[in-house]
Each structure stands twice: as structure tokens, then as C-alpha cells.
Amino acid sequence: MTEYDDVIAELEIDTSIDLPRIEKAVREILIAVGEDPDREGLQDTPKRVARSYAEIFAGLHQDPGDLLATTFDLDHEEMVLVKDIPFYSTCEHHLVPFHGTAHIGYIPSHDGKVTGLSKLARLVEIYARRPQVQERLTTQIVDALVEHLEPKGALVVVECEHMCMSMRGVRKPGAKTVTSAVRGQLREPATRAEAMSLIIGR
Numbered sequence: 001m002t003e004y005d006d007v008i009a010e011l012e013i014d015t016s017i018d019l020p021r022i023e024k025a026v027r028e029i030l031i032a033v034g035e036d037p038d039r040e041g042l043q044d045t046p047k048r049v050a051r052s053y054a055e056i057f058a059g060l061h062q063d064p065g066d067l068l069a070t071t072f073d074l075d076h077e078e079m080v081l082v083k084d085i086p087f088y089s090t091c092e093h094h095l096v097p098f099h100g101t102a103h104i105g106y107i108p109s110h111d112g113k114v115t116g117l118s119k120l121a122r123l124v125e126i127y128a129r130r131p132q133v134q135e136r137l138t139t140q141i142v143d144a145l146v147e148h149l150e151p152k153g154a155l156v157v158v159e160c161e162h163m164c165m166s167m168r169g170v171r172k173p174g175a176k177t178v179t180s181a182v183r184g185q186l187r188e189p190a191t192r193a194e195a196m197s198l199i200i201g202r
């Protein structure tokens with residue numbers, strides 16, 4: 001039994017996340033920026049950051065295959081689209097947040113294999129809760145759909161604001177980055193236009 005066991009259980013954290021090591025590193029960062037890690041307000045900060053990192057990087061230890069293993073046969077071969085899925089991720093270049101919304105559409109396989117709608121939002125979480133770049137987040141989501149649902153087509157659109165462009169660096173708050181990844185039948189202009197109009201027509 002370690003002092004971290006209750007945290008690991010509460011947050012359902014994968015035990016391969018090394019909480020004491022994060023804590024040590026955060027203490028070092030505080031010293032390096034010129035702070036006193038032993039002053040009252042900062043005493044518990046390394047521990048808090050370790051817990052919060054375990055949460056925001058939990059996706060590194062989660063398998064989208066497990067998530068999408070449960071499918072059901074609905075005989076629905078038309079487009080399914082879940083839009084405006086909010087999420088937070090962490091920029092792998094600066095370790096500050098980027099956040100926004102994801103839109104996921106797919107046309108089920110010939111046998112109408114579909115997944116639960118919540119699983120699409122959970123899929124976003126698995127890939128968002130990692131050190132990320134927006135482009136990779138977008139393609140990982142669409143490729144997981146293709147691999148595990150074998151849809152006739154799939155499309156993912158992600159819109160984000162990056163804190164590394166807002167609070168530092170170029171300092172352009174409000175600038176939005178939009179990325180998309182399209183596979184299969186959704187590459188066809190008419191089908192793609194239908195999906196995009198469903199996303200934009202909010």
C-alpha cells in the first residue's frame with residue numbers, strides 16, 4: 001500500500017503512470033522558475049499536478065479497440081453524425097491545453113455494424129488525453145473508426161483554439177484551427193457535402 005493507491009483507485013489511473021516521478025519533476029520546475037516549492041500555497045502543488053497529469057494523459061493507456069469492441073447490428077446503412085463533441089487536449093510542443101470540438105460522421109458497413117453514440121465521444125477522449133497535435137488527433141480518430149467499425153466511409157472534423165498561440169508565443173487568442181480527415185465513400189463530393197452541411201448547419 002503506497003500513499004498513491006487511493007488516488008490510483010479514485011481516478012482509475014493506469015499504474016504505469018509514475019506519480020512520484022511527476023511530483024519530483026514539478027518540484028524541480030518550480031525551483032527552476034524561481035519559486036519556493038515549500039511556501040504554503042505550493043506545498044501540495046507537485047502532488048496535485050501529478051494527479052492532474054494522470055487524468056489528462058490517461059488516454060496513453062487506453063485502447064480504442066476495447067472501446068469499439070461492442071457493436072450492434074442496426075441494419076442502418078445511412079450516415080450517422082455526432083457533432084459538437086467538446087474536448088480538451090494537451091499540445092505536445094508546449095504542454096499547454098488546446099481545446100475545441102470534434103464532429104464525427106460515418107456510413108456503417110454493409111452489414112450495418114454501428115457503435116453506441118457515446119463511444120464516439122469516448123474515442124475522442126482516448127486520443128485527446130495524450131500529448132497531441134491536432135492533425136494526429138484527427139487522423140487517429142478516423143483511422144480507429146475505419147479499423148474497428150469497417151464503415152463504408154468516415155469523416156472527422158476538429159476545430160480548436162491552441163493556448164500556445166493565445167497565452168504565449170504569437171499571442172493570437174480566438175484564432176481557430178480546423179482539421180479534417182476523410183475516408184472511403186465520404187471522400188465523394190456529394191456525400192462529403194452532405195456531412196459538412198450537417199456539421200455547419202448547427
Ligand SMILES: Nc1nc2c(ncn2[C@@H]2O[C@H](COP(=O)(O)OP(=O)(O)OP(=O)(O)O)[C@@H](O)[C@H]2O)c(=O)[nH]1
Nearest residue numbers: 091092093094132133134135162164165168169170
Ligand atoms: N501543426 C501543428 N502545429 C502546432 C500544433 N500545436 C502547436 N503547434 C505549433 O508548433 C510550433 C512549434 O514551433 P517551434 O518554433 O518549435 O516552437 P516555438 O518557438 O515555441 O514557436 P512559437 O509558438 O511560434 O513561439 C508552433 O508553430 C506551434 O504553433 C498542432 O496541433 N499542429
Ligand SMILES: [Zn+2]
Nearest residue numbers: 091093094164
Ligand atoms: Zn503548443
